[in-house]
Amino acid sequence: MNSVTRRQLLKMLGVSAAGMMSLPVIARAQTASNFVNPLLIPPLDTGTFMQEEGGVPRRRFELNLQKGTSLFVPQGETATLGINGNYLGPTLRFKRGDILDIQVNNRIGEESVLHWHGLHVPQRFDGGPMQSIADQGSWNPVFDARQPAATLWYHSHAMHKTGPQVYHGLAGMMILDDDPSAALDLPSRYGIDDIPLILQDKRFKPDGQLDYMSRYGDMMIGQHGDIMMVNGTVSPFFEARTDKIRLRILNGSNARLFNVAFNDGREFLQIASDGGLLEKPVPLKRLMVTPGERVELLVDVSDGQTVILRSEPSENHFPVFQGAFSELMRAMHGESFDILEIRPQTNLERLPPVPAVLASLPAVSADMGMRTRRMRLNMGFGSRSGSGQGPGLGNRTGQGGGYGGGHFSINGRVMTMSYINERVKLGDTEIWEVLNDTPMVHPFHIHGSQFRVLDRNGVPPPAQQTGYKDTVHLHGRETVRLLVSFTEFADDMYTYMYHCHTLEHEDRGMMGQFLVTENG
Template sequence: MKKVIITAIVVLVLVIGGGWIFMRMMSGGAGGNMPGQGGGMMGSGSGAVENRKTNNFSGEEKPLPIPPLLEDENPDPNKAEFTLVAQTGSMEFLKGKPTDTFGYNGNYLGPVIRVKKGDDVSIKVKNELDEATTLHWHGLEVDGEDDGGPNSGIQPGTTWNPQFTIDQNAATLWYHPHLLHKTGEHVYKGLAGLFIIDDQDSEQLDLPNEYGVNDIPLIVQDKQLDENGQFAYNLGMQDVMMGLQGDTIMVNGAINPYVEVPKGKVRFRLLNGSNARIYQFALSNSQDFYQIGTDGGLLEEPVKLSNLILSSAERAELIVDFSSYKEGETVELTDQGLPFLKFVVTGEEKGPKELPAHLVDIPQVDESMATNTRKFVMSGMGQNVTINGKQMDMDRIDEKLKLHDTEIWEITNDGMGMMGNNMGMAHPFHGHGTQFLILDRDGNPPPPNERGWKDTILVSPGEKVRAIATFDHKGLFMYHCHILEHEDAGMMGQFTVEE
């Protein structure tokens, strides 16, 4: 009875306060009736996209910053050594109003770490903040001691030095803090960066590959800047309930950016680096584009889309063809129709004339390989969010797995529970230490652009998603909602993988 009363109060507060409630917009999961297969929503196969009103193009346009590639300090071609420094900084996002920020090796965000499959990697992570932090390699398959979860705190003035071998295929991953109860604030202030893996197969494909020219990283985040230009990470009721969503969209740390792109095909490595916002990306002229990669690597073949839904922490590699544009013509990347990044086409043509029809081989899923099926039920909103009815406890291990076992994880969004499981929020579910293949959404096959490796899976209210994975790395790991305010509130659990 107490739970029902609390849930009812939550709904009432959201309605009175004008907060958005994410209603489930699809029937039949990701099957043929999925919104988007006829030109509407496309991408996650689930979830409504409801966000606060955003007003982006209100200032001077600026060139898009391209994150630098972090220098490899080891000349050995099979080894890679890097140094990352978490530090405070200042950025002038609004003219004349410097913003206090966090960054890696700079004022805001961090450099791109780029490695090859098979590399032996060593990364020295020094904390020059005046508070503890961690650094999690999101999507990287490493042992728990190197994963950088909340158990791997880095105290001020100390250095953490994880070492591991890259044993997964080419992919666009990322890194960010994962300190208990502080992840949302640290990411919001600027601690995030891309982690790119190359391999022999991807290098042999005829894909755009000139970094910063026709292979461009896009870290998309929404921010709330107060009247003094500061990041307003002061959580109100709606922020606690829904996750913090700002009214200004940034790309690579810039507001109102433009980027020059060559005629021809251009590759964009797109990360939703926001704390909570779900984006619906499209081009302003409704031009189609192709998705070639998901969270954990390339798809088997390019998938033609008119728009793409990405929840917090999801990545997508996209190809946009600018070959029909005249020099100086522009088109914009939009979120639900709102433009926030302008592409300016130059006269020079670069890259392949045609996309490869086949990209990589992804193994066929055999459910009989699974030794176990585990159920994860996400429920609630705000401070009452849970997984399987429990909130995060650092002293409790929620699940115990065996090394090298293949398991099916059944992830359900219980919505508002007794108030109706089709009401509530969509939750992006993230599992550490492995990559998943989605088996089905409510019994229907995933859409074509979700048939690749995934580490973050958006689940709509009332929806059940089944995914399969093999756990080849031992240690302690996390699973959680990747709405960072929900994670910080306790929508997270721990699992171990042991021999």
């Protein structure tokens, strides 16, 4: 599929072009007076700490998935989901070498599970759909934190229900510390100079309840909203007390892209990507963060000026389509809107200078790949679901496709629990060549590994993409080559997932599973 005709597109959307004008668009250009709510900082949870025999540190966490209500909009309380609270969950903080012992109790009224996104954990504790926890059930993964310091997160990964469950609040941040990163003297006081920012967009019904997947186009481009929130705070401001602040940004939205920047165009430093610190701080003015990705930024606010973190239109070109498809792409790429106002206080505390070197990462080259595995991301533009497996929410084979038809797949296969897509040999380092054979952005996530980007469309990646990553975005028609190692855990039965992190695409089949075994 190399092009989409207008007729195919309208069929796929099931609507007239005029209907596209009502696509969710984020309200633009809020004025400073709109930032009325202090930024909520998720509670920090370092677990119950104990020393095992031999001095091994163990942290016991208890996470209760529960129903709640939250006050986001003037219409009244919104029914939400949370972890140990009404919306989102605590930030779990622990250190490399710790054993994590996590009791997960599901009390949300339907099956769920938590996936430890970016953490290297054995397959059976990964929290993919294979570990589904029944309502009122519990699950107790135990594993050790064995990788470099990073900003990670946890979220629902329930089969076909990840989108709605994350949208309603089943997600939280994790901060992994280690000695080398602590020695750098980076801002690390949680909520003071080290700020978690979970970026999400929401849409509400007139009665104040969350509006999920009700509009044409929602399935196609994923659920977008018109109200921005950070850590569950609408119209947030943060009062900085230090001359620089570290922002741990997590794109926790279902589908929205953020091209983060500041309203005065100031430069910032990116210091980390998904899997941890970059080798050196990378000065930037804009940075694309797509669903599932994390970045850590250092922002200098020593001038004392109020500044607004915002999202700018994507610079990336995208294939030009006529009519309705252009409208859809504009919704994904073309908007600019405010996210958070930062208000430096008087007498800012001066922090140590930013180190010139942050980490030493092993050099990577394509020679290191023992084999190449190709992953082609597909979207169906027709009216059939293809494999007959069903694209997720019901079997749409032969149907017109409801909100937008089509299916989402990888290498032509729609995710199904009964099919192992790939088999990998323990200890192997592979090249995964991922081709986005669609016109829109997809963030590609691999469980159980932190990979490196070898190249993008044949060209070495820019500095901000040279660190460890677990989620990489591909613009329309792009190809990335990833160097992925599977050195730690083998399992003959339990798989890891790889998938698009636009949750509506994942839920509808743009996902596969792989086994890592001794014999491959």
